Amino acid sequence: MQHDKVLILDFGSQYTQLIARRVRELNIYSEIHPFNKIPTDIESYKAVILSGSPNSVRGEDVLHPDLTDIRGKKPMLAVCYGAQYLAHFSGGNVAPSNTREYGRANLSYIKEEETLFSKIGSGSQVWMSHSDTIKTLPEQGVLIASTADVTNAAYKIEGEQTYAIQFHPEVYHSTDGKQLLENFLVNIAGINQDWTPDSFVEETVDAIKEKVGNDKVVLGLSGGVDSTVAAVLLNKAIGKNLYCIFVNNGLLRKNEFENVLTQYEGMGLNVKGVDASQRFLDALAGIEDPEAKRKAIGNAFIEVFDDEAHKLTDVKWLAQGTIYPDVIESVSATGGPSATIKSHHNVGGLPDFMKLKIVEPLRAIFKDEVRRVGNTLGVDPELLGRHPFPGPGLGIRILGDITAEKVRILQEVDAIFINGLKSWGLYDKVWQAGAMLLPVNSVGVMGDERTYEKCVALRAVESTDGMTADWVNLPYEFLQKTSNEIINKVKGVNRVVYDISSKPPATIEWE
Ligand SMILES: Nc1ncnc2c1ncn2[C@@H]1O[C@H](COP(=O)(O)OP(=O)(O)OP(=O)(O)O)[C@@H](O)[C@H]1O
Ligand SMILES: O=c1[nH]c(=O)c2[nH+]cn([C@@H]3O[C@H](COP(=O)(O)O)[C@@H](O)[C@H]3O)c2[nH]1
Ligand SMILES: NC(=O)CC[C@H](N)C(=O)O
Ligand SMILES: [Mg+2]
Numbered sequence: 001m002q003h004d005k006v007l008i009l010d011f012g013s014q015y016t017q018l019i020a021r022r023v024r025e026l027n028i029y030s031e032i033h034p035f036n037k038i039p040t041d042i043e044s045y046k047a048v049i050l051s052g053s054p055n056s057v058r059g060e061d062v063l064h065p066d067l068t069d070i071r072g073k074k075p076m077l078a079v080c081y082g083a084q085y086l087a088h089f090s091g092g093n094v095a096p097s098n099t100r101e102y103g104r105a106n107l108s109y110i111k112e113e114e115t116l117f118s119k120i121g122s123g124s125q126v127w128m129s130h131s132d133t134i135k136t137l138p139e140q141g142v143l144i145a146s147t148a149d150v151t152n153a154a155y156k157i158e159g160e161q162t163y164a165i166q167f168h169p170e171v172y173h174s175t176d177g178k179q180l181l182e183n184f185l186v187n188i189a190g191i192n193q194d195w196t197p198d199s200f201v202e203e204t205v206d207a208i209k210e211k212v213g214n215d216k217v218v219l220g221l222s223g224g225v226d227s228t229v230a231a232v233l234l235n236k237a238i239g240k241n242l243y244c245i246f247v248n249n250g251l252l253r254k255n256e257f258e259n260v261l262t263q264y265e266g267m268g269l270n271v272k273g274v275d276a277s278q279r280f281l282d283a284l285a286g287i288e289d290p291e292a293k294r295k296a297i298g299n300a301f302i303e304v305f306d307d308e309a310h311k312l313t314d315v316k317w318l319a320q321g322t323i324y325p326d327v328i329e330s331v332s333a334t335g336g337p338s339a340t341i342k343s344h345h346n347v348g349g350l351p352d353f354m355k356l357k358i359v360e361p362l363r364a365i366f367k368d369e370v371r372r373v374g375n376t377l378g379v380d381p382e383l384l385g386r387h388p389f390p391g392p393g394l395g396i397r398i399l400g401d402i403t404a405e406k407v408r409i410l411q412e413v414d415a416i417f418i419n420g421l422k423s424w425g426l427y428d429k430v431w432q433a434g435a436m437l438l439p440v441n442s443v444g445v446m447g448d449e450r451t452y453e454k455c456v457a458l459r460a461v462e463s464t465d466g467m468t469a470d471w472v473n474l475p476y477e478f479l480q481k482t483s484n485e486i487i488n489k490v491k492g493v494n495r496v497v498y499d500i501s502s503k504p505p506a507t508i509e510w511e
Contacts, residue, residue: 003199004191006030007045009038011053011063011081017328017465018170019049019079021366026182027193031364032328035065047075047189050082052168056132057081057088058095075161075189077181080130083155083164090138097133099149104128104173107153109146116154116163117145118183120176126153126167127174134166161188197369197376201233204361208237212317212359218309219319220301221246221271223260224389226321226362229374231269233361234319236377243315244269245308247301250277250404251393253418254411263383276304284395284402290511293402297392309356318356324366325465367465387432388466396511400439405492410437412490413456420482421460430472433460436499436510444494453494456486461508469503 006023010016010032023030030049033039048070055063063081070076071086078086088094107124110117126147134152137143145154145165154165163184169177185191217234221227221244234242246264248257257273264271283300287293309315362370374384390396394414398406413435421427436457444451458479463469483496499506 003029003195004046007048008032009035009050011035011051013052015170016051022170022181027195028185028191029195035063042069046191050078052080057084072160077184078164083166084132086164087134087138092138093136094132095135101128101130105147107145108148111144114144115187116183119179125175127171128167197372201376205237215316216241216314217317217319218243218315226323229370230321230362232377232379235269243312244271246271246273247304248275248277249280251395254415288401294392297395317359319359322360323362324364327363396509398437406437409492413486416485417458424478430460431463442495451494454492455495456493457497457499459499469508471500
């Protein structure tokens with residue numbers, strides 16, 4: 001079954017992904033495309049939303065797409081920069097605003113019987129984030145809402161299904177934002193709300209069957225949410241033709257290899273556990289540079305996969321748990337090369353010689369949607385609630401060179417921290433947590449003896465997607481108990497610190 005689709009044109013706003021999520025929360029499928037790469041099959045979309053942008057329509061670097069195939073032909077909602085863009089290039093006037101217009105505002109005027117604002121009352125809180133303001137509306141523009149400071153807070157174009165708003169309906173602080181999006185998508189654009197996790201599972205299973213047929217598929221399974229949900233979906237579609245490979249790279253959490261394998265057995269998945277710990281340790285010996293370590297780990301993964309694929313005959317496909325943010329991030333709006341902060345390991349970068357075709361059943365959905373799909377598929381809620389864990393594992397949490405002894409120390413520390421979070425009921429309040437082993441020794445005193453031992457840093461962050469993050473205010477009492485337990489039980493550690501840096505400017509992992 002085909003679902004109605006919404007096209008979101010991205011002008012680089014930090015909120016663009018939020019627009020897609022809000023639309024999808026209404027059970028409507030949406031796709032983000034950069035403003036300068038408008039899809040050629042525009043007929044297949046039922047409505048278009050223009051995002052905000054850090055740029056100004058008055059600047060030299062104005063982002064200026066040709067919208068003639070869309071404007072007036074499709075229902076359109078232009079947000080912030082989008083609204084300014086429509087005004088600026090169609091006879092209106094946009095100028096720098098005199099007062100700061102960031103944060104909370106309230107609608108003071110709403111045009112009577114205006115469909116876009118149906119069920120939204122005057123006084124409704126909206127969130128503003130702009131420094132330009134629309135002084136005069138474009139040709140055929142009709143004012144439909146204002147706030148105390150911003151007269152032209154919303155307008156429509158007479159004779160078109162074109163709407164423009166200066167505020168951001170996609171952020172939670174715009175209390176009726178979701179209602180506004182529903183008014184636009186359902187009441188104005190006439191879109192059906194039929195895109196649900198159940199329909200996603202049914203259609204994806206059918207699509208996999210058709211695409212893959214009777215061929216064999218290999219999949220790298222990590223114990224994480226994405227690859228597990230991908231495996232369960234594929235298993236439902238092709239059963240025993242799916243060969244899952246779970247690699248012990250020697251950098252997993254304590255007992256993780258055994259535990260995860262047992263858990264998968266109970267799920268009826270065809271999983272092979274490959275213990276390649278020594279191979280990874282050998283490949284990493286003496287390497288200190290973070291990027292060099294990441295590359296060494298990535299290469300070792302590829303070698304293990306290649307070996308395993310050769311043991312199976314006739315494998316044609318490689319399945320991956322790629323999710324939507326991975327896809328969007330690789331086609332950023334500016335199209336320019338963004339700085340490589342870290343080369344995130346992914347089995348995705350398989351070399352040509354493996355000649356496998358790729359199947360990625362989760363390519364179009366976000367992490368929270370992956371969890372909902374997993375739920376529909378009956379995947380254990382505990383597994384679905386797991387913190388993300390990076391593919392290179394403890395390898396990027398041991399600063400400097402890696403040895404078996406350092407891995408052992410960090411596994412013990414990490415286990416005490418994570419089990420503590422669980423037993424204090426804090427695990428689900430934290431988005432991701434882990435421990436780092438620092439390349440410094442410091443002096444301590446234990447039982448009247450001088451010690452000169454390692455220092456570990458604990459890190460716990462809240463986030464929604466890992467792109468930005470803040471440290472979690474864990475109770476002092478918890479930190480106190482955890483620190484004591486680590487120093488008392490883990491030989492080789494005499495100091496524990498807690499990381500209080502946000503991302504940006506820091507990152508979540510230390511390497
Ligand atoms: N130990 C491993 N063995 C086999 N494949 C792995 C392993 N670690 C990572 N991978 C592969 O690398 C991919 C990327 O890892 P990533 O951590 O981004 O996703 P995930 O583990 O599936 O989910 P999560 O983000 O919840 O941890 C995984 O989907 C998986 O295919
Ligand atoms: O699969 C992965 N392979 C990697 O190479 C990798 N590096 C970082 N991460 C995870 O990504 C999120 C953001 O991490 P950073 O703030 O450190 O970049 C956090 O959730 C990190 O755990 C990785 N995941
Ligand atoms: N959030 C936005 O889209 C901001 C648009 C524009 N850069 C402004 O500052 O007014
Ligand atoms: Mg993972």
